[in-house]
Amino acid sequence: MNDLFKRTLQTVLARAADTRLAGPRTIGFNGRRLGRRAGNALEFSEYREYRPGDDLRRLDWNVFGRRELLMIKEFSEEVDPRCDLLLDHSRSMAVTPEKSAAAFGLAALLARAALNAGFSLAMLHAADVWRKEPHPESPPDWLATAFDATANPGDGLARYGGTLQRRGLRILISDLLWPEDPQIFLGGFSAGAKQTVLIQILADDELEPVPGDYVMLEDAETGEVRELPIDDAMRHRFRERAARHQEAWRRAAAAHGALLLCFQAGELIPDWDLARLFQAGVLQ
Amino acid sequence: MTLTGWTNSWNLFALTALLLLVLLYLFQRHARRQRTATLFLWDRPEVPPRSGARWHFRRFPLEFYLEALALALLAAAAAGPFFTTREEYPPLAVILDNSFSMRATAGNGETFRTLALPELRRRLEELPGRRIFWFAAGRTPRLLADDRNRFDFERAWTATEDTADLTAALALVRRTVPEAEILVVTDTPPPENLQNVEEIGWISAGQSRPNLAIVNARQGDGRLLAEVVNCSPLPVPARLILTPGNAEHPLMLAPGERRKVVFRLSPEQTASRLQLRLSSEMDVLDFDNERILLPEDETPILVRIQSGLSDTARQDLEAVLNAATGFRQALTAELEVLPPGQPSDAHRLIWHQPVPGRSRPTLTDEPIILSPDHPLTRGLSPDELHWAAVPDIRLPGETLISRGADPVLTALRRLDGKWDFHLNLQPESSNLARRPLWPALFWNLAALLRAERPGAESRNLRSGDLVRLRLPSSKTDSLRLLLPDGTEQLLPARSGRSTFLAPPPGISRIEAENFQEEIAVSPGNPAESDLRRCAPFLRDGMPPANRGRHTVHSWSPLLLLAAILVLALHQILIGKKPEGAR
Numbered sequence: 001m002n003d004l005f006k007r008t009l010q011t012v013l014a015r016a017a018d019t020r021l022a023g024p025r026t027i028g029f030n031g032r033r034l035g036r037r038a039g040n041a042l043e044f045s046e047y048r049e050y051r052p053g054d055d056l057r058r059l060d061w062n063v064f065g066r067r068e069l070l071m072i073k074e075f076s077e078e079v080d081p082r083c084d085l086l087l088d089h090s091r092s093m094a095v096t097p098e099k100s101a102a103a104f105g106l107a108a109l110l111a112r113a114a115l116n117a118g119f120s121l122a123m124l125h126a127a128d129v130w131r132k133e134p135h136p137e138s139p140p141d142w143l144a145t146a147f148d149a150t151a152n153p154g155d156g157l158a159r160y161g162g163t164l165q166r167r168g169l170r171i172l173i174s175d176l177l178w179p180e181d182p183q184i185f186l187g188g189f190s191a192g193a194k195q196t197v198l199i200q201i202l203a204d205d206e207l208e209p210v211p212g213d214y215v216m217l218e219d220a221e222t223g224e225v226r227e228l229p230i231d232d233a234m235r236h237r238f239r240e241r242a243a244r245h246q247e248a249w250r251r252a253a254a255a256h257g258a259l260l261l262c263f264q265a266g267e268l269i270p271d272w273d274l275a276r277l278f279q280a281g282v283l284q
Numbered sequence: 285m286t287l288t289g290w291t292n293s294w295n296l297f298a299l300t301a302l303l304l305l306v307l308l309y310l311f312q313r314h315a316r317r318q319r320t321a322t323l324f325l326w327d328r329p330e331v332p333p334r335s336g337a338r339w340h341f342r343r344f345p346l347e348f349y350l351e352a353l354a355l356a357l358l359a360a361a362a363a364g365p366f367f368t369t370r371e372e373y374p375p376l377a378v379i380l381d382n383s384f385s386m387r388a389t390a391g392n393g394e395t396f397r398t399l400a401l402p403e404l405r406r407r408l409e410e411l412p413g414r415r416i417f418w419f420a421a422g423r424t425p426r427l428l429a430d431d432r433n434r435f436d437f438e439r440a441w442t443a444t445e446d447t448a449d450l451t452a453a454l455a456l457v458r459r460t461v462p463e464a465e466i467l468v469v470t471d472t473p474p475p476e477n478l479q480n481v482e483e484i485g486w487i488s489a490g491q492s493r494p495n496l497a498i499v500n501a502r503q504g505d506g507r508l509l510a511e512v513v514n515c516s517p518l519p520v521p522a523r524l525i526l527t528p529g530n531a532e533h534p535l536m537l538a539p540g541e542r543r544k545v546v547f548r549l550s551p552e553q554t555a556s557r558l559q560l561r562l563s564s565e566m567d568v569l570d571f572d573n574e575r576i577l578l579p580e581d582e583t584p585i586l587v588r589i590q591s592g593l594s595d596t597a598r599q600d601l602e603a604v605l606n607a608a609t610g611f612r613q614a615l616t617a618e619l620e621v622l623p624p625g626q627p628s629d630a631h632r633l634i635w636h637q638p639v640p641g642r643s644r645p646t647l648t649d650e651p652i653i654l655s656p657d658h659p660l661t662r663g664l665s666p667d668e669l670h671w672a673a674v675p676d677i678r679l680p681g682e683t684l685i686s687r688g689a690d691p692v693l694t695a696l697r698r699l700d701g702k703w704d705f706h707l708n709l710q711p712e713s714s715n716l717a718r719r720p721l722w723p724a725l726f727w728n729l730a731a732l733l734r735a736e737r738p739g740a741e742s743r744n745l746r747s748g749d750l751v752r753l754r755l756p757s758s759k760t761d762s763l764r765l766l767l768p769d770g771t772e773q774l775l776p777a778r779s780g781r782s783t784f785l786a787p788p789p790g791i792s793r794i795e796a797e798n799f800q801e802e803i804a805v806s807p808g809n810p811a812e813s814d815l816r817r818c819a820p821f822l823r824d825g826m827p828p829a830n831r832g833r834h835t836v837h838s839w840s841p842l843l844l845l846a847a848i849l850v851l852a853l854h855q856i857l858i859g860k861k862p863e864g865a866r
Binding site for chain 2: 091177212214216218221222234242
């Protein structure tokens with residue numbers, strides 16, 4: 001762990017002391033989160049009209065006595081608040097030190113905020129092999145701090161998606177830069193989740209063409225080298241493809257009810273302005 | 285032959301700029317390695333398979349190749365590539381000495397002419413296919429042929445003329461083909477005025493050789509005058525033989541001696557063709573050793589004195605007509621002497637005399653002036669001449685003799701072609717009949733009127749003379765000339781007359797409608813017979829390097845234009861905004 005990581009963790013953990021991860025529902029009487037389905041919990045949820053087959057014991061006789069309406073009293077199901085925090089450890093996350101530091105710091109912050117909010121946190125390192133962090137409460141001691149995986153989360157989802165908790169909050173911290181269709185990934189990643197949050201960390205101007213007329217680009221993950229004479233037309237095509245890529249993720253997120261937040265590492269690192277996370281309701 | 289090459293081949297070193305361009309591109313396009321997560325968003329260029337290839341060649345953009353092409357074109361244009369569509373040379377003008385001295389034989393028995401042929405052929409074959417103008421240098425230079433292929437110059441080179449005016453031939457060449465390279469083929473070295481003219485090629489195969497020649501022969505009054513010359517540094521024995529009759533005259537000619545020999549002719553010889561031949565063992569040029577003389581027409585002019593002349597005039601006339609062999613009085617005359625106003629179909633000598641009581645002749649001290657260029661006044665002298673004439677008479681025609689401003693003898697050709705001679709003379713007060721001018725005037729008159737007869741003015745001519753021919757009919761418009769070598773020429777005639785240059789030496793025959801005549805042409809030029817001036821001489825003339833005149837076409841403008849187009853295309857490609865580019 002280099003100095004940048006250490007400084008980042010120091011800053012982040014200081015900021016995380018008074019932050020809590022906001023869940024999809026308010027907390028129940030016993031401090032647990034309320035499930036979306038109707039259940040037997042004491043927390044009243046709403047009235048609805050009686051439908052044949054409903055339990056007559058849940059009829060509100062007071063309403064019937066006053067207004068002669070058969071109304072059923074519904075109570076929310078009380079569930080345990082769960083959170084799966086998935087950190088992309090692929091090499092592409094380390095194309096710049098700021099990018100990897102921002103991703104790692106944000107993961108630490110969200111982990112600490114989740115624990116502050118009482119979430120049952122599962123911190124997952126999405127490397128070539130997904131590994132569950134045994135000490136999510138202590139980011140400095142996380143077992144994986146390197147970003148050296150050759151596989152992206154999309155590659156590992158099919159294999160390790162089963163480790164994700166059901167009916168919980170799922171947060172992915174990644175650059176989302178892989179060519180596969182986002183719909184497919186999000187279809188698997190958001191399946192069974194109460195809510196899905198995608199936090200995209202990009203290096204500064206990562207979606208802008210690289211400067212220069214002739215570059216030798218090396219893929220961060222596969223090591224593939226490609227010499228490119230870059231002209232205006234090629235830059236234009238790159239911008240178009242980058243925009244289409246981002247748009248594909250936005251559409252996929254919207255289709256699966258996921259929240260997509262995009263951060264530039266350079267903007268995030270210096271003072272850790274978390275306003276957008278608060279505004280989006282991820283933190284509270 | 286088509287030639288290609290470079291005008292400034294050193295400029296091809298500019299092609300090293302291509303290497304510089306490659307280095308610049310390699311330096312500029314030295315790719316920096318950069319890790320990225322977005323490789324999949326970039327274009328995927330076609331990459332050649334790497335299997336088996338040790339070196340991976342970097343591809344340059346189109347701009348590089350355009351710049352390299354422009355550089356190569358500019359360097360090539362600077363080097364000045366050229367090609368010649370064909371090789372041309374200035375035409376060659378060959379002047380052949382057509383004088384008979386070219387027939388002289390050298391020591392090995394070959395003539396000067398044949399000795400010059402090998403060198404001439406060598407120079408002709410030096411630049412095959414070039415245009416050649418052939419000129420003959422004789423008394424009058426002339427163009428023989430404008431030839432690009434193979435002209436049979438040996439056949440046309442007759443070497444029969446009595447002189448070769450090389451200066452006039454050179455002037456004709458320079459006037460006709462100013463750009464031509466000139467080659468003179470003769471038997472003498474260049475004359476003094478041409479010795480330093482290095483541009484003129486010269487072939488002389490002549491050799492200084494002894495020679496004897498008949499330089500003159502004339503027949504008349506029953507005699508034949510022959511003149512021979514010894515053009516050698518040694519005394520030479522010779523014989524002069526006249527046929528028919530085989531009269532032989534032995535000679536011993538001193539070096540350079542010129543001797544006249546007179547043969548008396550019998551009446552039979554006078555009326556026949558005479559052949560005069562000079563024989564000597566030391567002679568090397570046979571062409572000038574023989575003369576053929578044809579009998580001239582010496583028939584007297586028939587003259588008739590009409591009545592009406594004064595007694596003195598008649599006496600003076602009869603005296604001169606009887607003394608001269610050219611006239612004979614007859615009733616039917618070719619010439620009639622008569623006072624003015626009397627008609628006649630013959631030539632007329634109209635003697636104007638004073639009318640008694642109306643005019644008086646005068647004798648003045650005004651000078652007697654003779655026309656210098658008329659055959660009637662040729663050889664006349666006005667010395668101590670007293671010419672009395674009637675002052676009031678105006679004579680028609682061309683003035684031949686005038687007294688001061690007053691014509692006293694005129695000539696006028698009538699419409700029928702006959703002559704009218706007008707004479708204003710008062711014989712009683714003049715001394716004309718007692719002066720040599722009087723018989724000489726009638727001798728000229730006889731010659732003039734004899735020339736008016738059909739036939740050649742003279743049947744014995746020398747090379748270069750003009751043949752003046754009068755035909756019996758003025759309607760004859762052409763005549764045939766049969767040359768000594770058997771060839772035939774058709775010559776024009778006009779108003780019954782024809783004048784042409786004497787044909788080559790020998791006997792030629794003239795034929796026309798109801799007319800035929802023979803003429804004899806003889807070479808007679810002592811200078812041409814003198815072979816002591818001959819000597820071998822060779823000069824190349826124009827250097828061969830200067831003869832080549834290539835039609836050179838340069839590629840440079842085309843290459844320059846191509847380079848500009850390539851650069852323009854390059855600029856367009858650079859400046860062109862890709863579709864949709866921002």
